[in-house]
Amino acid sequence: MKKRVTAAFLAVMMVGTLLVGCGSKSGDQQANSSQSSESEATSGAEDGASTETEGTDAAPAADSGEAAEIVFAYMTQNNIPEAADLQRIEDLINAYTAEKINTKVDLVLFSNADYMNQVNLMLASGEQIDIFQAYGTSHLPYIQDGTALDITGYLDNELKETKDIIYDNFLKPTTVDGKVYGIKNMGSNYVPGGFTYRADIVEELGIDMSKVKTPQDMEEVFAAVKEAYPDMIIIDPNRANALIDAYLGKMIGIDPLGGDISYAFSGVAYQDDPTVVNMFETQDYIDFCNLTHSWYEKGYFASDAATTTATTAELLMSGNCFGTFCGLGNPKIAAQYTTNYGHSFDNVQVSESMVYAGSDGAWMVNSACKNPSAACKFMNLLYTDAYLDNLLVYGEEGVDYVLNEEGFAVAPEGYTDLNSVAYTDNMNYYFWGNKWITYPVPGGLNAEESEKQMALNYAGKLSNYYGFLFDFSDLQAEYTACQNIANEYKKALWVGAVDVEETLEEMNERLYAAGMDKLMESKQTQLDEWLSQQ
Amino acid sequence: MTKKKKKPFNKNTLSLFLIALPGCLYLFINNYIPIMGIFIAFKNYSYAKGIWDSPWCGFSNFKFLFITNDAWTITRNTLLYNLAFIVLGTIMSVFLAILLHEMGEKLRGKFFQSTLLFPHLLSWVVTAYLVYALLGSSNGFINNTILGKDNAIDWYSAKNLWPIILVIVYLWKNAGYTAIVYMAGIAGIDKEIFEAAQIDGASKVKQIFAITLPMLRPTIIIMTLMSIGRIFYSDFGLFYQVPMNSGALFQTTQTIDTYVYRGLMEQGNIAMSSAAGVYQSMVGFVLVVLANFIVKKKDPENALF
DSSP states (O other): OOHHHHHHHHHHHHHHHHHHHHHHHHHHHHHHHHHHHHTTTTTSSSOOOOOOSSSOOOOOSSSSTOOOEEEEEESSSSSSOOHHHHHHHHHHHHHHOOOOHSSEEEEEEEHHHHHHHHHHHHHHTTOOOOEEETTTSHHHHHHHOOOBBOOOTTTTTTTTHHHHHHHHTTTTGGETTTTTEEOOOOOOOOOOOEEEEHHHHHHHHHHGGOOOOOOGHHHHHHHHHHHTTTSEEEEEEEGHHHHHHIIIIITTTBOTTSOOOGGGOOEEEEEEEEEEOOOOHHHHHHHHHHHHHHHHHTTSTTTTTOOOOOOOOHHHHHHHHEEEEEEOSSSTTHHHHHHHSSEEEEEESSSSOOOOOOOOOOEEEETTOOOHHHHHHHHHHHHHHHHHHHHHHHHBBTTTTTTTTTSEEEEOOOSSSGGSSSSOOGGGTTTSSSSSSSSOTTTTTTHHHHHHHHHHHHHHBBBBTTTTTOOTTTOHHHHHHHHHHHHHHHHHTTOOOOOHHHHHHHHHHHHHHTTTHHHHHHHHHHHHHHHOOO | OOOOOOOOOOOHHHHHHHHHHHHHHHHIIIIIIGGGGGGGBBBOTTTHHHHSSSSSTGGGGGHHHEEEEEEEHHHHHHHHHHHHHHHHHHHHHHHHHHHHHHHHHSSHHHHHHHHHHHHHSSOOOHHHHHHHHOOOTTTOIIIIISSGGOOOGGGGGGGHHHEEEHHHHHHOOOOOOOOOOOOOOHTTSSSHHHHHHHTTTTOOOHHHHIIHHHHHHHHHHHHHHHHHTTTOOOIIIIIIITTTTTTTGGHHHOOHHHHHHHHHHHOOOOHHHHHHHHHHHHHHHHHHHHHHHHHHHHHHGGGOO
């Protein structure tokens, strides 16, 4: 009897907790916001700019006299700095921004790999986060569900200088229904396809690289190197997708319309024909696969290219790899390879440049931001203010870096290289704001070369579909299913490790069974609508 | 039925209750309160609107688990692997437990016990690279030394071999650990029974089958019932790390957990991942109740509840 009573009681309690969920909607939201204002920092000093997850929840600027406080979430590929060093940089920034735009900034720093997860967590839990990026993911969902603030109104005031300085049509990918919701980071607008190779081997074998203009031209080079060094891995398998990018994307002009061109499973379009087609059935793709397959057969890829886990860095450092396909956004990237990997590298261009309809990388202001004007002013500084930008990228001058006579940023006395200083984020130099105002590193572009490169970037060729955003929110199931299938085959096809006809047939069959035609249909409808609005 | 004696509520019972309290509280907060969150799986969750204001969307978040042939492949994989693990794992663990028991309690027994336990303490990443060292197609031990260059098999593209490989890896990693549970069970058997059997002329093997195994039955049944509850879950480390994320192997090594991870990491779709979790736990729950029901019919003393 007692058992039954206890059991019944527990059951009622469990059901009760279920019902609690149904009732208080607004009640819980209020509970959330009252919690965030409770944990106010005592007095102005921003505390524990922790390197992990929490940014201090700051009180909103009550009156115009007091500085507004915003939270800026950004990412790093370098070592995460100690809390004290991050605080030091934050203080420097605050001293500057408090004066210039009456705003204090709380820096929240995550590693590249963690960034999106952590930002999503902060958004989901209602923590204060004012400026963030859709890093490596589409920014469309954030726009559609209202997380991104409509900044069209700020473009002519707080963001005026940014608007003047960005590339032409740069706001197109972040504009939906005529309203602007974010700004992409001004990285490279001109990224021709390229191949970075061992300069010493080329010299030794007397190969003339000036004849190389297309990826197919590289075949002769590969053959020569293979003959001289039969055991060498000629092409790095990790970046074989850069080859697709160069060949199909930039040379032929296929636009993945928001997907990743190396495994575009939701349909692509050619420049001159706005029909969405299945990339895996186009003759160009088949030709590409046949090309890589022939290279694989000739041994330019290692036999385990499809499954190896050795990274590009490992292969190049080992000295047993001839080169890798890459994008040449930085025309002197070979110099970086040379310093980092210990052998001498050079690069050659194998295709022109074209920028596709990309749907990721937008920096946005949180619609829950209490002081959007201040946030926009800060964003404006990111694109136009060299002092602020370099503080974020390189740290404090004299302590974390020094400028040498040529104007390059180098490690200060007592440090071996820029990566070992207390605060540095130099590998992410183009991830936010405007990369042209960031100091170069040795091997990068000096002032003169930078001018030339800037001109190329401002004139960078854009795809006809630049700005198109693909919304697949009601086809999530098909999208996930197709993505999984494409993931299965992509690497094997990039390195040509499998029989082309058979594999493509199998893959296409499975993709259609998973609903790829629905994705393509939806894309076509959206594309037609978007084109009619242009 | 004996009448239950009423236990007096004195200081002893109170202190026992207090000892259990933190654990119960933790269990309640960590395991029972989150059950409330199941409804996320039925919402079209958006960060801006939060949990309460996101619109309901019925079962559409579950669609991706059933819509394609792949969905049935992953369910099949998960189920079959777990069945193999339960059956072979139990046999292996009991076998090891019996052997270890024969080893005695001195240094020899302890040594073997520790050695068999050691694989369990390695992380899956380390294990994956150990397997890679054996099966790597250009540098692996098996291809280079045992098979020779001419007979080399491209292990990471041969999807039909992997069910066997993964079962072996799983057994290597877990059998020693589970054996400890069974060892405790065996240690609890009264020595006199064995002596009596010996006097009666029973051989070692006969003793094992007539005494040890039947006495272990309750333990085996409980362990199996608990494993059945997790039959739709899979050890993520085993299925994601060991095949080295090789696409060619997906057909035979992809389970529900890895499918959800690969598909939804990019999209960050919380509602769909919750749907997968709900699906797994619901099915597990139904199966446990069913299995317990069957056990109750056959062997009422050994049922879980």
